[in-house]
Amino acid sequence: MSYLRFEKALMTNLEESVPRELLRTNRSGAYSCSTIVDCNTRKYHGLLVVPVPELDDENHVLLSSLDPTVIQHGAEFNLGLHKYQGNNYSPKGHKYIREFDCDKVPTTLYRVGGVVLKKEVVFQHYEDRILIRYTLVDAHSATTLRFRPFLAFRSVRQFTHENSVASREYTEVTNGIKTRMYAGYPELYMQFSKKVEFVFQPDWYRGVEYPKEQERGYASNEDLYVPGYFEMDIKKGESIVFSASTSACKTTGLKKLFQDEVDERSPRDNFFHCLVNAAHQFHNRTKKDERYILAGYPWFKCRARDTFIALPGLTLSIEEEDYFELVMETAMRGLYEFMAGKPLTAKIYEIDQPDVLLWCVWAVQQYAKHAGREKCNRKYGKLLYDILHYIIDNRHPNLKLCENGLLYSEGKDKAVTWMNSTAGGRPVVPRTGYIVEFNALWYNALKFCASMAADYGDATEAADFERYATLCGKSFVETFVNEYGYLFDYVEPKDNPDWSVRPNMIFAVALDYSPLTPAQQKAVLDVCTRELLTPKGLRSLSPKSGGYNPMYVGPQTQRDYAYHQGTAWPWLGGFYMEACLKIYKRTRLSFIERQMVGYEDEMTSHCLGTIPELFDGNPPFHGRGAISFAINVAEILRTLELLEKYKY
Incomplete structure (x- = not known):
């Protein structure tokens, strides 16, 4: 059985599936993030989220989601899923999911009557391009696929709402269209690997709700613009590839491009390989070929302290000495600029x-x-x-x-x-x-x-x-x-x-x-x-000390007071376990291996295959904050390396 695989019973139970998130990055700052049932629950979620340096220093959600619809004998079965106000989910496409597998690439299998449709997703390395391959595994009669793109064109820190300024203009390109809702943004190219019909049917889908933002005490509703839909016939055994990008692509090469990207992926078939995959997601290569370590997803940038704490675990512990040197080359420039009192040319925050x-x-x-x-x-x-x-x-x-x-x-x-x-x-x-x-x-x-x-x-x-x-x-x-x-x-x-x-x-x-x-x-x-010790790292404050506040929940101010007042941090646990091995050596190996189990449990919850920013300091130690945090992943990798050294 696959390491990251979920059956129908879990996928169709929204209480179990919606809290599980999935992150894909291109190692150049862009990412794709949602839940495993493709129901966005954060304003940071989106199918294509990219930096737009011409506008600001933030990431921007261009394409929020893509809803596929299976059509047979005139009957339509929408496989999308959105949450609206009043705890209403529509169109409830999750009920057609039969299984989800994320070992190599996220793969969802849908069954609609006699139709079995497989969806696979990859984010192209170093390009702002998300690729989705749809394969009609089985069908007993003529089948048509329809796709509705939900557009946002906004910063990850804001919301979009129905307005008269948003442009409805679009231009047909090879096997698709390009469009741009607002001036200053790049064009969004949506193309397929085969000829497709685009039907212009503009509309706003109002009152989409993001429950994670509600939990955090923020505004949580927005409207999304749908310019129309794409439609095509598909035969049994046929695969089509969808591309969403800020640049045009040669549609004849999409199938090969998708397969090449799949072949580059390493399986996430165990705890260690999941962490290695997560480590690579923090890599950030700019157009100037500078290398950075992002502090976390989805809202952190490159922070100096996090860079140096995370760097050994994310590189040296997995035999990637060359990437350590590349990041240090950029970081050294920033350090010398800081020590000389010069303006920073390296984009490293909080270096002072x-x-x-x-x-x-x-x-x-x-x-x-x-x-x-x-x-x-x-x-x-x-x-x-x-x-x-x-x-x-x-x-x-x-x-x-x-x-x-x-x-x-x-x-x-x-x-x-x-x-x-x-x-x-x-x-x-x-x-x-x-x-x-x-x-x-x-x-x-x-x-x-x-x-x-x-x-x-x-x-x-x-x-x-x-x-x-x-x-x-x-x-x-x-x-x-x-x-x-x-x-x-x-x-x-x-x-x-x-x-x-x-x-x-x-x-x-x-x-x-x-x-x-x-x-x-x-x-x-x-x-x-x-x-201080918990199964998820060290608490930031002892329960016996005044002001202990271990639950990182509620609105921003409430969370600020809990952030370092009892919450548990895995990266501190890494240094704790290093101290254990230093003092007690091999006699503590089994103890530390048991501590690792507490982290391995996280591979199938919160955000698949990675470690969140922090945990509540009291049982059941829920993961909180950013969904993937560099120094936590780094220190667990470094601990695994130390364990191996003490074993042999």
Whole structure:
């Protein structure tokens, strides 16, 4: 049986099928996303969603959906599915679904009387083109297919409504049409692999409702424009291919193009292969051939911190060292522009956050383990030393090296760590002063760069880094270790330390170089195990701490207050499991393998084959937030790699 396969009973039960989402990307910023029954439940859903840089920095839904209709003996059977106000679903095409399989490409099998129709979908790599192949597997009489395109032409953050400005004009092209609802947008080409009749029958479908937006406390209704429909006859055993794109295609080559794209796909036939597939979806190659890592789908862009945290897991852990180097080439340009105070030409957001440089050093450290220290020094040695001297010279606008060897950041008025939710313009968790993971990363960076300098650089440089590391390590223990065996999350020298039990202390154990003694490391790990560990990662706050709010539900403000106040994060679980292996080694292998089961369960729920942004901190640990999140996928892949190393 296929790994990602669902039978009729689940597909026709909307309570089970509608919450399951499906994401396909082209690795250049565009994507296709909906539910497994093709019922859009978010404003971010669409069959063809593309960036339109001429308009703004957002993605735009051009083609929302395509409804196929089977016609036999004059009877019409619409296979589409939309949700309207009042919990009404129409036209209820899901009842014809017999099975759904997503191992290689999403494949839906419909049965309408004696008609069996198969639908397969691929997104062409590096092109803004969605391809759908329809095959008439069986039919006992003449069969006609009709297709209605639902158009939106809007930003993923907005809605479209019936209006008189939308253009109804269209132009016939080879086996299809091209149209554009509003000026400034690209033309949408809708073409088929065989001759088709287009019937112009413009109409607005009003009151389409998106329940996921309702859950999040947003507006949730829009109107979609249908310019008409395409119609063609199809014979038993025949396949036709539909293309929707921002550019015209040679329709005679559509069948071959579809098959070529299918042949390139790797099966998602197990947990690991699903994660590898998900890792590739975060790849982003621009027209300038720059390479980035997108932080997540469907609404995140390339963020600096996420890039460096995710990069080792998404590339090195699956033997894709070359893509690590391509992303680093773009990222290095951005880092040097930032350190020189120049305008950024690299499209990397939040590069000024104070821990970004520290995470960059950590990412390079992982590269050294895979590619070898000599190659690492040759490619990134200068970058490492430049970063450390930039910090030591106190040139960062919000990262001050104090006399005690610790790094200080101001975070009262603006969120500066990964715990970045805000309410009323101020951080919900105002982490400020000496921040625990910043200084754990700083100590690790100093020790790593000292060892690299000793081996390939300058003995004097190595001695200087070691001196800073010794001072930092001593102050770290004095500042963060408390009498209860865990670490303060942050310490503001003028105020009391923060006593909340949070997961950020795990980095002081998991990183290669730790300022803590083995006994202190074990104590920290034990507290994380008792108070923070869930089957979906570490909680962002202990249930015993004040303000625990583990359910990420409700309107935006309510979710902002819960975002880092008890929700569970898989990427933190990755560092927790690395710390476990570091301290207990092979004796914890079976324990960590059991933890992996909690993530494998997600392959068939939420968004198929990937890991969402976060989970509720209490049972049943529902997945929440973005449907696919880079650092979560990355850290699970890195954990699987660590497991293999400890096994053999």
